[in-house]
Amino acid sequence: GTAPRLLLAPGDPARILAALDGAADGPRAENPRAGGKSPQSAPASRRADGDRAGDRAGARAGAERVLLRILAEELKLPEAEIAVTEPFDHLGVDSLITMSVVRRLEERVGPLSKTLLFEYVTVDELAGHLASAYPDAFAAPVEAAVPAAPVARTREPERPERAAADPAPAAAGDLDIAIIGVAGRYPQADDVDEFWRNLRAGRDCVEEVPGDRWDHDRFYDADRAAQGKTYGKWGGFVRGADRFDPLFFRMSQIEAEHIDPQERVFLETVWHLLEDAGYTREQLRGSRTGVFVGLMYGHYQLYGVRDALRGTGIATSSSYASVANRVSYFFDFTGPSVALDTMCSSSLVTIHQACLALRNGDCEVAVAGGVNITSHPVKYLQLAQRGFLSEDGRCRSFGEGGTGYVPAEGSGAVLLKRLDAALADGDRVLAVVKASAVNHGGTGKGFSVPNPKAQGDLVRAALDRAGLRPADLDYLEAHGTGTALGDPVEVAGMRRAFGDDPPERLPIGSVKSAIGHAESAAGIAAVTKVLLQMRHGELAPSLHADRLNPDIDFEGTPFRVQREPAPWPRRVLADGTVRPRTAGVSSFGAGGTNAHIVLREHLDEQRAPSAAAGPQLAVVSARDAGRLATQARRLAAHLRAEGAGAAPQQV
Secondary structure, X not given: OOOOOOOOOOOOHHHHHHHHHHHHHOOOOEEOOOOEEOHHHOOHHHHHHHHHHHHHHHHHHHHHHHHHHHHHHHHOOOHHHOOOOOOHHHHOOOHHHHHHHHHHHHHHHOXXXXXXXXXXXXXXXXXXXXXXXXXXXXXXXXXXXXOOOOOOOOOOOOOOOOOOOOOOOOOOOOOOEEEEEEEEEEOOEOOHHHHHHHHHOOOOOOEEOOOOOOOHHHOEOOOOOOOOOEOOOEEEOOOOOOOOOOOOOOOOHHHHHHOOHHHHHHHHHHHHHHHHHOOOHHHHOOOOEEEEEEOOOOOOHHHHHHHHHHOOOOOXXXXXXXXXXXXXXXXXXXXOEEEEOEOEOHHHHHHHHHHHHHHHOOOOEEEEEEEEOOOOOHHHHHHHHOOOEOOOOOOOOOEOOXXXXXXXOEEEXXXXXXXXXXXXXXXXXXXXXXXXXXXXXXXXXOOOOOOHHHHHHHHHHHHHHHOOOHHHOOEEEOOOOOEOOHHHHHHHHHHHHHXXXXXXXXXXXXXXXXXXXOHHHHHXXXXXXXXXXXXXXXXXXXXXXXXXXXXXXXXHOOEEEOOOOEEOOOEEOOOOOEEOOEXXXXXXXXXXXXXXXXXXXXXXXXXXXXXXXXXXOXXXXXXXXXXXXXXXHHHHHHHHHHHHHOOHHHO
């Protein structure tokens, strides 16, 4: 009959479908590998083209045979069980096998990119690339006759190279967003001034898990295979994350204990952010100010579960939404109030979303940032189970010997406003967000494996939207987790982005080398570092890269790791025009969400503050005498840190 039938058939889906397709169409005298009719049926005028096509098909078939043989040996599988359209990670190809496959291919063709299996994620894709790039190495005579028992195999069409969409034309400055304030707390830094001093000095701010978090001896075991243990006992930790003044923020002691420390710390950060921008709570009360905050862990609530099972204590909460909503409630902001989680890229994505909201008119001012406080040891157990942690407590961004990352805490935010509005309001502009972009890596080599194509397309899209060329960049703050394969993948993506218009020896670095990986606060930590470098006209060193990752051929790239502190002068063009400092910032989430923003220094000579003619008065206030003295000391420390660059009239 004609009724549909259901067939359950174990095996390679591509072969089964090809066999069924062949049965439906009847016998064919075609070479399934070459994909065309037999040579005898081709007209004479087309035989030359057919010969060339045969050469290409022969090289591709040869590359495929080599790959299948190598993979079969590495995976201990029969070649017949390896589907050419199956992603490598589905076949069980891990990082060790990846490196082994590349080494074996190098024996045949010479040096190859160590990220090859990340860029071409199936046998079919990789064979096509190898046949195109190294045809002689895989050339094989095309069989004159169709094999007696050909292996039926279908191919997916070649995927075209993805390219960033051309940005819609816009008038200069229409899309520019001003950063008018910055605040944050990071490992061994209570504010951004101390953060800068640590970065500039090349200070490693990683330490063993402090006792006010938990007793790490109960959980630590250097043996990576130890069950119920973690081989990582290091991190970057924020001081005083357990301290909070609930009455100042108009909440009860019980309520303060109930909410996640991340909610409390970020609320304090936003208070300092407004101070840095020169605004008071009263000035912004009732305004259409948006709040965008990134988070990725909510482990504080586990203490409530533990106490509830014991019949003691109070329920604890780790609501992400409450972190943003608490800020909006306390300051009486009426714009969007959004918390989001894209893992490690969360806080950079918040800046992207905040810029969109400002351009769309959803808000007039925006708070954007992220917070990450490690409150429970289960986080380290989970990361160890997945093999993500560093074995020696170092984030070796672009350096040799990286075995994983070191978790870090942090809380940071920037205050954003449309540039035209900021200038009209007389705001101090720290930098301008020229453009930003967000994408996802799609189906790649694995769920938590970075995709260099997507990363490259992302960076190029952001530059295109900014109306800039790669050569216009002066510095790139990279994601730089310090893993053996993650860093080479990132460099491969950047090379793809810069294409045929690369800058000359662009300095790159990563804040993670100094403080660890702040995860959901990593993006805002990176942005803060770039803002401080712009403010001081200096580049801070990237640590733990005295010996560079041997799997990255830096000599063959336009990049150099910024391993020493150095001046960051503005470029002067041949006509005498001074170019503002310009930088890119990347942040890539473990789940595949990538973000990149382009920052440019704002130069406005007409608005430059004039030198003070004499002593300046500054009003300092607090709720009591003790706090007043603390505020005065903070102000004095800030002015001393700024030195000759301090502008008292802006305090």
